[in-house]
């Protein structure tokens with residue numbers, strides 16, 4: 001049974017994660033502040049499983065991913081993971097690296113918008129978690145560092161070489177993934193890595209306001225927009241416009257579209273049902 005079944009505002013505990021669902025907004029908090037929310041094997045796996053669980057929750061219409069303490073996430077736990085992976089054979093290494101990629105796929109494939117609320121450090125895997133979100137709302141203290149080459153690994157971990165050029169362009173992505181230099185909030189805003197730069201200390205509030213707006217909006221239209229933005233990245237224009245046409249035809253048969261028309265005619269705000 002889902003751990004979320006029950007009352008309107010619900011919580012559940014996972015490894016180094018806290019989750020709360022209230023009024024259609026799930027807030028997932030990386031909760032290991034004493035290690036800047038570094039991800040252990042258990043935390044990666046739980047994050048993947050939690051996102052899959054939330055994707056099946058019909059009540060969730062937006063998700064905020066945040067970090068507790070003085071940063072968002074310092075990436076893979078260097079002590080636990082580097083130590084263990086040095087002793088693994090290739091098959092187990094592949095299993096681990098596939099598992100971390102599944103976390104990113106879970107963020108990209110869930111049927112609701114994901115907002116990363118970033119303050120302080122977002123490093124390595126932490127930077128990719130933020131990158132995979134649909135929106136990055138950032139505090140002036142935010143700094144993003146794709147550190148993988150700094151630990152002797154490929155900068156293209158967890159889909160970063162797929163996603164980052166699409167967000168900031170190949171030139172910036174090459175620089176950030178190869179050198180691993182930190183990008184501070186003003187530069188992140190300039191190159192389009194963040195969608196909103198907030199006032200200091202107001203990031204959670206801004207992320208919650210955006211989540212509220214999304215959760216109150218036409219959920220099916222948002223889900224289809226997210227799916228198309230992901231699918232069409234790799235499609236020729238002819239296939240894209242065909243997919244757009246079939247998606248739009250589906251939505252034009254839906255209740256929300258008819259509701260918009262009724263609301264417009266009756267001069268009132270629409271009541272979105274996500275159908």
Ligand SMILES: CC(C)(COP(=O)(O)OP(=O)(O)OC[C@H]1O[C@@H](n2cnc3c(N)ncnc32)[C@H](O)[C@@H]1OP(=O)(O)O)[C@@H](O)C(=O)NCCC(=O)NCCSC(=O)/C=C1/CC=CC=CO1
Pocket residue numbers: 034035036038039074075076077078079081082085121123124125126147148151
């Ligand atoms: C630059 C830092 C991110 C922040 O520095 P600072 O603000 O001075 O804070 P610290 O004092 O260094 O950190 C506070 C405590 O947290 C521990 N900690 C921080 N990051 C990690 C981490 N990633 N793993 C384990 N522990 C971490 C730190 O040791 C302090 O603990 P104590 O108080 O007990 O001493 C700086 O912290 C830093 O550079 N961190 C490491 C960043 C990093 O290299 N991340 C990994 C990138 S690669 C990745 O994400 C993917 C993988 C997957 C594959 C293999 C291996 C690892 O990760």
